[in-house]
Amino acid sequence: xxxxxxxxxxxxxxxxxxxxxxxxxxxxxxxxxxxxxxxxxxxxxxxxxxxxxxxxxxxxxxxxxxxxxxxxxxxxxxxxxxxxxxxxxxxxxxxxxxxxxxxxxxxxxxxxxxxxx
Amino acid sequence: xxxxxxxxxxxxxxxxxxxxxxxxxxxxxxxxxxxxxxxxxxxxxxxxxxxxxxxxxxxxxxxxxxxxxxxxxxxxxxxxxxxxxxxxxxxxxxxxxxxxxxxxxxxxxxxxxx
Numbered sequence: 001x002x003x004x005x006x007x008x009x010x011x012x013x014x015x016x017x018x019x020x021x022x023x024x025x026x027x028x029x030x031x032x033x034x035x036x037x038x039x040x041x042x043x044x045x046x047x048x049x050x051x052x053x054x055x056x057x058x059x060x061x062x063x064x065x066x067x068x069x070x071x072x073x074x075x076x077x078x079x080x081x082x083x084x085x086x087x088x089x090x091x092x093x094x095x096x097x098x099x100x101x102x103x104x105x106x107x108x109x110x111x112x113x114x115x116x117x
Numbered sequence: 118x119x120x121x122x123x124x125x126x127x128x129x130x131x132x133x134x135x136x137x138x139x140x141x142x143x144x145x146x147x148x149x150x151x152x153x154x155x156x157x158x159x160x161x162x163x164x165x166x167x168x169x170x171x172x173x174x175x176x177x178x179x180x181x182x183x184x185x186x187x188x189x190x191x192x193x194x195x196x197x198x199x200x201x202x203x204x205x206x207x208x209x210x211x212x213x214x215x216x217x218x219x220x221x222x223x224x225x226x227x228x229x230x231x
Binding site: 033035037044048050056088092094111 | 167210212217
């Protein structure tokens, strides 16, 4: 079955530590996204990528970094510069719709809950 | 920059009744997509309904329908014959046609009472 896999489901970070959240998709989608969700709040865009080796900052990119070396993978690193990393992180993907009205439905992973020790 | 506003943090409805969730957005683009997503306690995001901005006809999916007012930049979700399983957070989202950037509102928590 095609879908998006996020791992791990739960992650704990120590002070000053960098941690990496994994996101893999086998849907052959071009566009991938990372969102942060705080308790009782909406989703805020961290980074997104429309194509391999290219990505753009979202609204809250500070303290985070990403890479897009392969079409199916879009890992997110939460660096020590992110002072309040405790949140639920969601990865998503879609067919890149830029310039055409294709099937732009977004598929989501099941999320990673990151907490600080 | 585009923004999405959901002004109702919480709503409640009696089972079998109808409820409408509000969403407004701000954009200078003429072509875009709009979505409503549902997030139950499992936190899995589920697409409820989508609307292309170039279509005047309002989208409908079974008990879910939208009222899309492009000039007013309004995109409300109507849930008919509400069921207990409809209880969840509902998010309105905007996707740019040109950049693929997808922006979410802050959500509305819907409670359904028997």
